[in-house]
Amino acid sequence: MDKIHTLVVDDEPGIRFFVEETLHRSGHDVSSVKSGEEALEKLRDTPFDLVILDLKLGGKADGIKVLEGIRWRWPQTSVIIFTAHGSLDTAMQAIDHGIEKYVQKPLSPQELREVVDEVLAAKERTTIKTDENGQIMLQKGVFNVDEGLHRVVMGDKKLDLTPSEFTLIVHLLRNNDRVISPEELVEVVRGYKPDSVIEARQIIKWYIHRLRQKIEKDSSHPEFILNIRGVGYRIKPAQ
Numbered sequence: 001m002d003k004i005h006t007l008v009v010d011d012e013p014g015i016r017f018f019v020e021e022t023l024h025r026s027g028h029d030v031s032s033v034k035s036g037e038e039a040l041e042k043l044r045d046t047p048f049d050l051v052i053l054d055l056k057l058g059g060k061a062d063g064i065k066v067l068e069g070i071r072w073r074w075p076q077t078s079v080i081i082f083t084a085h086g087s088l089d090t091a092m093q094a095i096d097h098g099i100e101k102y103v104q105k106p107l108s109p110q111e112l113r114e115v116v117d118e119v120l121a122a123k124e125r126t127t128i129k130t131d132e133n134g135q136i137m138l139q140k141g142v143f144n145v146d147e148g149l150h151r152v153v154m155g156d157k158k159l160d161l162t163p164s165e166f167t168l169i170v171h172l173l174r175n176n177d178r179v180i181s182p183e184e185l186v187e188v189v190r191g192y193k194p195d196s197v198i199e200a201r202q203i204i205k206w207y208i209h210r211l212r213q214k215i216e217k218d219s220s221h222p223e224f225i226l227n228i229r230g231v232g233y234r235i236k237p238a239q
Contacts, residue, residue: 003027003028003029004023004027004028004029004049004050004120005028005029005031005047005048005049005050006023006028006029006030006031006048006049006050006051006052007030007031007032007033007039007042007043007048007050007051007052008020008023008030008031008032008033008051008052009032009033009035009036009038009039009051009052009053009054009057009063009066010032010034010052010053010054010057010082011034011035011054011056011057011058012054013034015054015082015105016032016034018109019032019052019082019112020032022109022112022113023112023113023116026113026116028050031048035057035058035059035061036057036059036060036061036062036063036065036066037059037060037061039051039053039061039066039069040061040065040066040069043066043069043070043073043074044073047074047076047077048074048077049077049078049120050077050078050079050080050116050119050120051066051070051077051078051079051080052079052080052082052116053066053067053070053079053080053081053082054081054082054083055081055083056083063081063083067079067081071175071178072184075174075175076174078119078120078122080101080102080103080115080116080119081101081102081103082103082104082105082107083104083105101115101118101119103115138170138173138174140173140176140237141236141237142154142155142237143169143173143237145169145170145173147170150163150166152166152169152170154215159214159215160214161211161214162210164189164190164207165207165210165211165214167188167189168185168188168189168207168208168211169211169215169235171185171188171189172225172233172234172235173235173237175234176234176235176236176237178234179228179231179232179233179234180232180233180234181197181200181231181232182194182197182200182201182203182204182205182232182233183197183200184232185200185204185207185232185233186199186200186203186204189204189207190203204233208225208227208233211225212224212225223236224236224237
């Protein structure tokens with residue numbers, strides 16, 4: 001079995017040592033950093049299977065900033081939020097960005113192992129493979145994506161998508177565990193940051209409308225691409 005590559009992000013040396021030692025003994029290849037800035041630097045070029053992340057980091061990059069970076073650069077990475085400062089607001093903010101677990105310090109080694117095993121078992125239920133050329137093959141519910149061929153099959157039907165529609169549905173599928181803001185979707189599809197939420201909503205709604213026409217039985221009553229009012233969009237691939 002391949003080692004699990006895990007990154008620990010915490011500004012407390014004792015916590016970093018505890019998590020490193022516990023997961024090393026479980027066979028993980030563990031790296032650790034003490035700040036959000038160091039985490040973002042390491043995540044720039046290095047993918048991890050799992051990140052254990054403290055929300056309350058000192059410095060300019062807090063846990064939410066790191067989480068945003070993970071979801072943007074490595075959406076397949078599982079994230080466990082690990083904090084001594086649990087609150088409803090921070091929990092909801094993290095959940096909005098799509099995390100697998102939100103737990104509070106302190107944990108025993110056994111509790112940490114159980115949480116990690118639960119998260120990694122859930123990850124195995126999502127199929128992400130690569131073909132012989134290293135191109136990503138993604139399966140989520142009724143959708144099968146071949147990123148190398150720019151092909152999406154829904155059930156037994158190949159979808160006829162424009163490049164922008166392909167980019168949009170792949171980003172939605174790779175982040176199906178969270179609601180994605182209009183601003184983020186515009187950056188993904190159009191490659192620039194809109195000046196306002198209103199502008200982003202006006203731009204992305206037409207892409208969503210066109211995509212819904214190709215995948216929904218009734219685009220006015222969507223089953224797959226859902227609008228979460230005031231927040232953004234998410235996809236429900238499993239039916």
